[in-house]
Amino acid sequence: MRPLALPVALVLAALPLVAHAKHQAPQSAQTDQKVHKVEQVADGIYCIFGQGGNIGLIVTDRHAVLIDDQYERIAPGLLAAIKTVTDKPIKYLINTHHHGDHTGANLVLEKQVMAIVAHANVRKRLETSQAKLEPAERGGLPELALGEEDSRVRARLDIHLDGTDLHLVHFGPGHTDGDVLVGIPAKHVIHMGDTFILGMLPIIDTEGGGSFEGLVAQIEVVASFLPEDSKVIPGHGAVSGKKELLRYRDFLRALQAHVKAGPGRKPKELAESFDTKAWPEWQPVSPFVTWESLFAAASGQGPGIARRP
Numbered sequence: 523m524r525p526l527a528l529p530v531a532l533v534l535a536a537l538p539l540v541a542h543a544k545h546q547a548p549q550s551a552q553t554d555q556k557v558h559k560v561e562q563v564a565d566g567i568y569c570i571f572g573q574g575g576n577i578g579l580i581v582t583d584r585h586a587v588l589i590d591d592q593y594e595r596i597a598p599g600l601l602a603a604i605k606t607v608t609d610k611p612i613k614y615l616i617n618t619h620h621h622g623d624h625t626g627a628n629l630v631l632e633k634q635v636m637a638i639v640a641h642a643n644v645r646k647r648l649e650t651s652q653a654k655l656e657p658a659e660r661g662g663l664p665e666l667a668l669g670e671e672d673s674r675v676r677a678r679l680d681i682h683l684d685g686t687d688l689h690l691v692h693f694g695p696g697h698t699d700g701d702v703l704v705g706i707p708a709k710h711v712i713h714m715g716d717t718f719i720l721g722m723l724p725i726i727d728t729e730g731g732g733s734f735e736g737l738v739a740q741i742e743v744v745a746s747f748l749p750e751d752s753k754v755i756p757g758h759g760a761v762s763g764k765k766e767l768l769r770y771r772d773f774l775r776a777l778q779a780h781v782k783a784g785p786g787r788k789p790k791e792l793a794e795s796f797d798t799k800a801w802p803e804w805q806p807v808s809p810f811v812t813w814e815s816l817f818a819a820a821s822g823q824g825p826g827i828a829r830r831p
């Protein structure tokens with residue numbers, strides 16, 4: 523299945539559609555173009571912005587860990603950006619979910635890391651999406667998997683690396699059926715993947731196993747335990763804190779309440795009767811995610827993505 527976050531990243535990065543197809547770019551098309559910006563989030567923790575989902579970089583005493591990797595064709599630029607922070611070997615690459623703007627460089631990075639780690643459904647979906655490719659074009663699948671095919675089963679994997687603990691947690695279906703949130707408790711930092719997006723309406727990839735109710739439930743849980751001074755890295759948008767996450771929780775609650783207040787209403791009616799102006803942090807990105815497509819997902823009446831490329 524074609525990874526579904528393509529349009530998301532397309533719009534955010536304002537890039538031509540043709541440049542994004544994951545495996546259409548041959549090795550020679552990789553560039554080290556300087557699209558990446560590195561921001562320190564906490565001691566030893568960085569967020570790398572570029573084209574696609576926000577990348578987390580965790581530097582321990584002897585190693586580095588990467589969370590997501592954007593696109594294959596800009597992998598050299600990503601590696602150059604990492605080098606500006608650390609020369610330590612990248613031991614693990616964690617994929618927060620299967621979408622191509624978070625896993626596109628797996629094929630390149632698998633040669634540089636000891637293991638790619640993700641939810642079992644991420645491996646399954648990437649494997650399925652590669653089935654039609656030539657054998658030489660396949661690869662970059664997660665080797666270490668947590669969780670079960672039934673995405674309602676919660677799962678957790680702890681990585682203990684040089685005295686730094688990383689908690690990988692799958693709370694159930696949300697953005698997709700393979701979401702993993704990565705917490706670094708000692709630093710009060712969490713990378714949310716696309717369960718938390720700023721600037722654009724939430725994406726519920728129902729065809730990728732996502733669930734609106736599941737997303738609301740897990741954001742409630744995360745918001746309940748996150749320390750006040752937490753740094754929150756969203757899948758897209760600026761590095762935030764607990765305040766922004768609580769506001770997002772309230773937004774999801776409002777969406778949920780609106781759907782429940784008028785059972786039987788079509789997504790269009792739900793969209794037209796919702797106070798969209800009250801939530802300026804989240805905007806439709808036409809034609810990919812609209813208020814109508816969001817309410818279609820929230821009310822179980824259609825996919826949470828308006829149109830595929």
Ligand SMILES: [Zn+2]
Pocket residue numbers: 526527619621697716
């Ligand atoms: Zn995504």
